[in-house]
Structure formats: structure tokens, C-alpha cells
Amino acid sequence: MDGLRERKKSQTRRVIAEAALRLFRARGFDTVTVDEVAQAAQVSKKTVFNYFPTKEDLLFPRADRREELLVEALAAVGPQLSLVESFRQLCLRQIRAVERLRHEVEQGEQSVFEMVHRHPALRRKLHENDARLTRRVAEGLAELSGRPVEDPVVVTVSETLLAAQQSLYRNLRARVAAGGSDEEIAADYRDDVHRLFDLLAHGLDAEDAFAPSPDAGTGEEGLRTLTAECRAYGRSSSVRRGC
Structure with missing residues (x-):
């Protein structure tokens, strides 16, 4: 029943x-x-x-489901599955959203993403949802670690994990908008997920943590590419998160 x-x-x-x-x-x-x-x-x-x-x-409408998935990812952490690997798997499953993202992209100015972009009240609601989800992850991490929920490590890790999920989703949408087959999008997206979570797993001090990507160029050219990407990210980050 x-x-x-x-x-x-x-x-x-x-x-x-x-x-x-x-x-x-x-x-x-x-x-x-x-x-x-x-x-x-x-x-x-x-x-x-x-x-x-x-x-x-x-x-x-998917905000509650997003919270459920995050709670499930935290609950899966244990001797056989690390925190980073659990969230890696969570983000890999986002590839299932490709069909829905294609439909959204086809809506153009009437897509949810564009509506959120145009309305301050919707942007505020998006930020409220993100803050709530970050707090929920922090509470789960505090329970796992025995640290206070306000501990800077707990806060930083929870924000990092949410940012990773959101940036990957945003990049997945960008790949869908750019076109290409489902297979190509999936392969590129999986590479994005593994590059990001390998970095989280190995730490910022890993030798190749910020090695130039094959497409970035070297020297001043690479710096200009990275700067352009950061500026583009800054313009879109507040309104291109997973809804």
C-alpha cells in the first residue's frame, strides 16, 4: 500500500x-x-x-530527488567505497540526463535555464536549493567523520563535492548544446568526470594536477585559453547549475 x-x-x-x-x-x-x-x-x-x-x-521539481541521491551517495561510503568514489559514481550517472537536456536545449529562450537566468526570484530559489543541498551534504560528512558540521574541512569538502556535481552537469549541458552523438557526448563526459575526481582523489599537490590539457596550448597561449574559460565560467556559473 x-x-x-x-x-x-x-x-x-x-x-x-x-x-x-x-x-x-x-x-x-x-x-x-x-x-x-x-x-x-x-x-x-x-x-x-x-x-x-x-x-x-x-x-x-527535481530538487528533492537531488537531495535523495546525495544522501544515498553519502550512505554508500564505507570500507569498500570511498567518499570520492561514491560521488564519482553519482556524477557518472548524470549521463542519463542527456535526453532531457536535448529537449531543454531545443526550447531555446523558453528553456528552464533561460527562465532562471531572466528572473531574479528564480535565481534566488536556485541559490537557496544549492545552499540547502550543501548543508545536507555537510551534515552527512559531519556524521561520517565525527567533526562538527561547521568544521572548515567539512564545509570545504561539502562545497567542493556539490561544485563538482554542478560543474559537470553544466558542462554536460554545454556538450549537448554543441551537438554530437550520444556516444561522443557520453565518452567526453566520462572523461570529464574521471579527470575531476582523479584530481580530488590524488590532491592538488599531484604532479600533473594542473598540467596543460592537450587543447590548452602552452605558455601565453595556454594562459589566454585558461583565462577565457574562467571568464566564461564566471559569467554562467550562477545560472547554469543543475535544476
């Missing part, structure tokens, strides 16, 4: 989120009301708020 109840709740949540997204894309986030979302989803306004506490939450 509990399984059936959970499936019904998940279906209701999905129906509400899909109805909201259709309306937002058709008419814009600002002009659509929660009453209209409830009507389109054929539920009460109270039901909408039971699943999504604010209107902004309607555009982030």
Missing part, C-alpha cells in the same frame, strides 16, 4: 510540475498564477502548495 501511495504522490507531483512548465513556457513565469497551475493540473491550489511550497519551486 505504501508503494502505491508513493507512486500516486510522485505522479501527482509530476503532473503539477509539467502543467506549470507548459504554462510558464506559453505565457511567461510572471503572468501565470498558482490558481491557473492548479486548474491545468486538475488539482486544488492547496494540493499544489503541498507539493511545491512556493511558485518558484514549481520550476525545480
Whole structure:
């Protein structure tokens, strides 16, 4: 019975989120009301708020699932699986999002990413979600290590792990937008994941931690490439995270 109840709740949540997204894309986030979302989803306004506490939450229906996956990654850590390897596996599984990302990219200006970019309230909600997830990871790390949740090591590691997941997702979306076959995107993405988590596993003092990549060039050319990439990252990082 509990399984059936959970499936019904998940279906209701999905129906509400899909109805909201259709309306937002058709008419814009600002002009659509929660009453209209409830009507389109054929539920009460109270039901909408039971699943999504604010209107902004309607555009982030996977936030709770993201938290569940992070908790599962932390719970998997043990004698047979390190923290870095557990999160490596979590990020490798993000490749499953390619089909959904292709659909989002096709929406152009009406994609969730662009809507978040245009609306300060949605950007704030994104930052709130990220802060909540980082705190949740920090709590898990504190429990694993026996350190206080405010310990600088706990804080830094939790922020690093979340940043790794977000930057990889953002780069996956960029690869999808650039085109290419699923096989090519998957191979490049897996390489990104392994390069990043090898660095986390071996530390910043590893000899090749910041060796020039084959595409970066050397000397001033490599520095110019790295600088351009950092500037591009800075412009997009606040609004191109995994939603």
C-alpha cells in the first residue's frame, strides 16, 4: 500500500510540475498564477502548495530527488567505497540526463535555464536549493567523520563535492548544446568526470594536477585559453547549475 501511495504522490507531483512548465513556457513565469497551475493540473491550489511550497519551486521539481541521491551517495561510503568514489559514481550517472537536456536545449529562450537566468526570484530559489543541498551534504560528512558540521574541512569538502556535481552537469549541458552523438557526448563526459575526481582523489599537490590539457596550448597561449574559460565560467556559473 505504501508503494502505491508513493507512486500516486510522485505522479501527482509530476503532473503539477509539467502543467506549470507548459504554462510558464506559453505565457511567461510572471503572468501565470498558482490558481491557473492548479486548474491545468486538475488539482486544488492547496494540493499544489503541498507539493511545491512556493511558485518558484514549481520550476525545480527535481530538487528533492537531488537531495535523495546525495544522501544515498553519502550512505554508500564505507570500507569498500570511498567518499570520492561514491560521488564519482553519482556524477557518472548524470549521463542519463542527456535526453532531457536535448529537449531543454531545443526550447531555446523558453528553456528552464533561460527562465532562471531572466528572473531574479528564480535565481534566488536556485541559490537557496544549492545552499540547502550543501548543508545536507555537510551534515552527512559531519556524521561520517565525527567533526562538527561547521568544521572548515567539512564545509570545504561539502562545497567542493556539490561544485563538482554542478560543474559537470553544466558542462554536460554545454556538450549537448554543441551537438554530437550520444556516444561522443557520453565518452567526453566520462572523461570529464574521471579527470575531476582523479584530481580530488590524488590532491592538488599531484604532479600533473594542473598540467596543460592537450587543447590548452602552452605558455601565453595556454594562459589566454585558461583565462577565457574562467571568464566564461564566471559569467554562467550562477545560472547554469543543475535544476
